[in-house]
Amino acid sequence: MNGSPPPPRAGAPAGVDAAAHAAAEDAASMRLAAHRRSRLRASLLVLASQIALLAAFIAFWEYMTAFDKQAAFMFGSPSAIGGFLLTMARDGSLWRDTYVTGVETLLGFLVGNVIGTLVGLSLWYSRFVSRVIEPFVIALGSIPIIALAPIIIIWFGTGLTSKIAMSTLSVVIVALVTSYKGAVGVDDDQINLMRTLGASKFQIFRKLVVPASLSDIFAGFRLTVGFALIGAIVGEFMSSSEGLGHAIFKAGSLYIIPKVFAALVATIALALVLTFIVGKVEKLLMPWRRLG
Amino acid sequence: MSTVASPALAAKAGAPAAAGVPPLKVEHVAKSFDADGRVVPVIGDLSLTLNEGEIVAIVGPSGCGKTTLLNTLCGLIAPDSGRVSWFGEAMSGQPAGVGYMLQKDLLLPWRTALRNVMLGLEIRGVPASEAEERSHVMLDKLGLHGFADHYPTTLSGGMRQRVALARTLVNEPDVLLLDEPFAALDFQTKLLIESDTAKLVRESRRSVLLITHDIEEAVSIADRVIVLSKRPTRVKAVYDIALGTERTDMIAARESAGFVDYVRRIWSDLDVTRN
Ligand SMILES: Nc1ncnc2c1ncn2[C@@H]1O[C@H](COP(=O)(O)OP(=O)(O)OP(=O)(O)O)[C@@H](O)[C@H]1O
Ligand SMILES: [Mg+2]
Numbered sequence: 361m362n363g364s365p366p367p368p369r370a371g372a373p374a375g376v377d378a379a380a381h382a383a384a385e386d387a388a389s390m391r392l393a394a395h396r397r398s399r400l401r402a403s404l405l406v407l408a409s410q411i412a413l414l415a416a417f418i419a420f421w422e423y424m425t426a427f428d429k430q431a432a433f434m435f436g437s438p439s440a441i442g443g444f445l446l447t448m449a450r451d452g453s454l455w456r457d458t459y460v461t462g463v464e465t466l467l468g469f470l471v472g473n474v475i476g477t478l479v480g481l482s483l484w485y486s487r488f489v490s491r492v493i494e495p496f497v498i499a500l501g502s503i504p505i506i507a508l509a510p511i512i513i514i515w516f517g518t519g520l521t522s523k524i525a526m527s528t529l530s531v532v533i534v535a536l537v538t539s540y541k542g543a544v545g546v547d548d549d550q551i552n553l554m555r556t557l558g559a560s561k562f563q564i565f566r567k568l569v570v571p572a573s574l575s576d577i578f579a580g581f582r583l584t585v586g587f588a589l590i591g592a593i594v595g596e597f598m599s600s601s602e603g604l605g606h607a608i609f610k611a612g613s614l615y616i617i618p619k620v621f622a623a624l625v626a627t628i629a630l631a632l633v634l635t636f637i638v639g640k641v642e643k644l645l646m647p648w649r650r651l652g
Numbered sequence: 653m654s655t656v657a658s659p660a661l662a663a664k665a666g667a668p669a670a671a672g673v674p675p676l677k678v679e680h681v682a683k684s685f686d687a688d689g690r691v692v693p694v695i696g697d698l699s700l701t702l703n704e705g706e707i708v709a710i711v712g713p714s715g716c717g718k719t720t721l722l723n724t725l726c727g728l729i730a731p732d733s734g735r736v737s738w739f740g741e742a743m744s745g746q747p748a749g750v751g752y753m754l755q756k757d758l759l760l761p762w763r764t765a766l767r768n769v770m771l772g773l774e775i776r777g778v779p780a781s782e783a784e785e786r787s788h789v790m791l792d793k794l795g796l797h798g799f800a801d802h803y804p805t806t807l808s809g810g811m812r813q814r815v816a817l818a819r820t821l822v823n824e825p826d827v828l829l830l831d832e833p834f835a836a837l838d839f840q841t842k843l844l845i846e847s848d849t850a851k852l853v854r855e856s857r858r859s860v861l862l863i864t865h866d867i868e869e870a871v872s873i874a875d876r877v878i879v880l881s882k883r884p885t886r887v888k889a890v891y892d893i894a895l896g897t898e899r900t901d902m903i904a905a906r907e908s909a910g911f912v913d914y915v916r917r918i919w920s921d922l923d924v925t926r927n
Contacts, residue, residue, distance in 0.1 A: 549758055556726050556752040557772040557823070567771070571762045648762050648803040 436618035444622035453607070458626050461592055461604040464520065465634065468527020469581075469588035475528070476535025477577055483536075484543035484569055485561070501533040505591060509598045523595035523603070530591035531584040538583070542576025543569050575649070578642045585634045589627065604630070673740040675827050675859045676702040676725065681734030682884075683720055694720050696884030698734070702827065705857035707850070707899075709870035712880030712888075713922060718863045721885075722829050725861070726752050739826075751825030755832040757816040759804040765791065765815045766800035772823040790822040791815070794848060810841035817845070821852060828853065830862045834869065843902045846873055851900040867922070871895075871914045872905035879921045889921045 418438045425437035432440070448454035483490040508529060516522035546569055554564045596605025604627050611619035643649070683695040694717040702708050712718055723729045725736060727746040736743040738750070759768045766787055773783035791800055794814045804812055813833065820828060834842045850873050853860055864870050870877045871893055881888040895908040905911065 547758070549754060549756060550760075552723070552728050553752065553754075553758050554775070555728065555746060556750065557775050558746060558748070559775045563775055567775070568760070571760070574762075646762065648805060 433615075434617065436621045440618035441621045441625065444616075444619045445625065448607075448619075448622060454622075454626060457602060457604045457607050457623070458630055460520075460602045461589075461596065461627070462630055462634075464523040464527055464592035464595070464603065465585075465588045465630070467524045468591055469531055469584060469634070471524065472528040472531025472588065473535045473581060473584060476532040477539040477580070480536040480539030480541075481543050481565075481570060481573060483540050484565065490540065497533065497536065501537065505530045506594050509594055512595070513598055518599040522598075523592050523600070526595035527588045527591035530587040530594075534584050534587060535577075535580050538580030539573055539577050542573030545576070546572045574646055578638070578646070581638045581642070582635060585638055586631060589631055589634070593627070674701050674703045675739055676861070677735075677737040677740075678725070679735040679737075681721075681724065681731045681736060683717070683724060683729070683731050685720075693884035695724075695731070696881075696886045698880075698885060698887060700878055700887065702859050702861055704859055705854070706876065707853065707860040707862065707874045708876045708878060709862045709864055709874035710878045710880060711864060711867055711870050711918065711922065712885065713882050714865070716880050716883050717885045718880065719831055722752075722831050722861070722863060726750055726829055749824075749826040751820040751823055751828045753816055753820045753828065753830050753833045755835045757804070757812045759812055759815055759819075761804055764801050764803055765796065765807065768804065768815055769818045769822050771819060776823075787818070787822055790818040793852065794818050794821075810837055810845065813837060813845060814848075817849060824856075826858060828858060828860045828862075830860060832864055833862075835865060842869070846902045847900060849873075850902070854900055867915050867918050868906065868911075871911060871918065872902045873899070875899075877914070877918060879918055889918075891918065 421435070422438045425432040425435055445454065448457075483493075505526065509526060512522050512525050512529070516525050550568060550572075551564060554568055559567065592603070593605035593608070596603040597609050600606040600609075604623050607623040608620050608627075611617075611623065678698060678700045681695055681698045682693070684691050684693045686692075698721065700708070710718055710721075720729070724731050725747075727743060738747045759765075760771070763771070766784065769787035769790060770780075770783045773786065774780075778786075788800060791797065794817060796811060796814055796818065799807065799811065804815070807815065813836075817833070834845055837845065846869060849860075862870070862874065871891075872895075874893055877891045877893060878887055879889040879891075880886070891914060893910075893914060895905050895910055897904045897908045899905065
């Protein structure tokens with residue numbers, strides 16, 4: 361942002377406006393710094409409370425399972441989960457499984473969102489086509505993804521491709537619907553303005569509809585990170601030799617509950633990292649949103 | 653570089669600008685809307701002429717179809733009957749050389765002030781460096797020197813409306829269609845922007861059709877004020893405004909001798925008690 365205040369121009373009609381702005385800037389920057397400090401303090405307080413809540417939960421869990429063999433078997437214990445995480449990290453399976461599931465999720469996320477967003481946005485072009493396909497989209501969107509898993513395995517085999525396909529399928533309809541909603545939600549007056557400036561339909565699409573839909577598209581991205589991960593894990597449940605879903609399934613069928621939780625912790629960490637990346641990209645692509 | 657000093661000439665080079673042909677002529681235009689199966693006549697029978705270099709204000713009761721009229725004139729909706737001629741030719745599609753501005757500034761939040769102003773030039777394929785240059789000049793003229801790189805969210809309402817005005821004027825339109833562009837501004841800001849608009853428009857002899865609810869604004873800025881009736885809308889009265897002052901100074905206009913009288917007469921024409 362251009363920080364230096366503009367010089368007031370003599371005779372300029374808004375000179376008063378600009379001068380007042382310049383004079384206010386010093387005081388404003390001090391107030392801004394104070395405001396930032398108090399905002400930082402508030403978010404630190406939130407973070408501290410979250411850590412305290414988590415710590416209390418873990419302590420409670422540990423305490424309840426420490427003297428009770430049966431509870432420890434049924435629910436695992438934080439220390440046992442930690443132990444499994446350590447072993448899995450040492451023998452490398454933690455990293456390999458996380459990597460495999462991460463790649464499946466990321467590819468499914470990308471393919472599903474690219475296809476869904478492109479179709480959703482281009483539906484803006486024709487109200488007729490979008491009305492024709494609307495019931496089909498709703499029908500497809502209501503299919504529980506797990507019901508498709510057996511067919512997907514038959515079609516795409518038991519390898520990586522079927523997991524990516526599962527992940528893609530759980531993302532694509534949501535991406536389509538959110539981006540279409542964003543595109544048709546553009547203000548009619550704004551479209552009329554573009555028309556009076558002589559814009560073609562493609563120019564309206566590129567210069568107005570696409571950027572105006574960005575915040576809806578990113579809302580879809582944040583939502584579909586989780587869906588992509590679910591798709592990949594469900595795919596691994598059905599048939600696989602590696603991945604976090606595989607680890608959870610195997611440990612579960614052997615009744616090693618702490619190991620199930622250990623793999624779940626890795627799954628949660630993966631989801632958090634992917635969500636964080638989406639948030640960073642969003643900030644990068646929409647710098648005007650940081651102001652306001 | 654194309655300077656903004658002689659825009660009227662530059663802009664009119666392509667237009668059929670035979671002397672005496674009014675930029676805009678509206679003859680017996682009518683428009684109805686379909687509301688829940690009922691036909692609601694909005695514009696009854698409307699005729700008016702906008703001459704070159706003239707500022708005409710239109711006032712009328714709320715909901716009488718002023719915005720509908722403006723949308724018809726710039727080709728966003730088609731009239732049921734009647735004739736609209738731009739520069740002596742029957743209208744077909746979007747008229748060229750016409751700028752349009754609303755009460756909402758409609759700035760694109762992802763574009764800086766400068767890039768918002770450049771929008772129209774960009775759409776018409778003007779080279780980026782020239783578009784940038786011209787947009788900078790226009791922002792400067794409107795007192796926004798130094799705010800080119802600001803995003804709309806960081807500008808005040810008055811400044812945002814100035815950017816919207818710059819976005820309209822940078823295309824050097826022969827005619828401006830303005831729909832209550834200053835209605836959302838505070839009184840002081842409004843007077844300043846009105847004066848600037850009048851100055852920029854009059855020095856380059858552009859024509860303006862200004863829709864407003866503000867009778868004092870209409871009388872102080874316009875050469876002619878057209879009063880519309882309730883729906884179905886017709887022209888109820890026309891006033892040629894002669895104030896005998898420099899017509900670019902809104903404060904002087906408001907202090908001139910005839911001002912109050914015009915305002916009072918238009919006020920009674922509008923029959924405000926009925927609304
Ligand atoms: N697309 C439409 N379909 C149906 N009715 C409409 C449509 N557009 C406008 N109208 C109706 O036409 C009438 C005139 O609307 P318009 O917006 O032109 O009024 P206006 O004079 O600009 O009002 P205001 O002074 O409040 O801005 C209103 O009664 C409105 O409800
Ligand atoms: Mg209106």
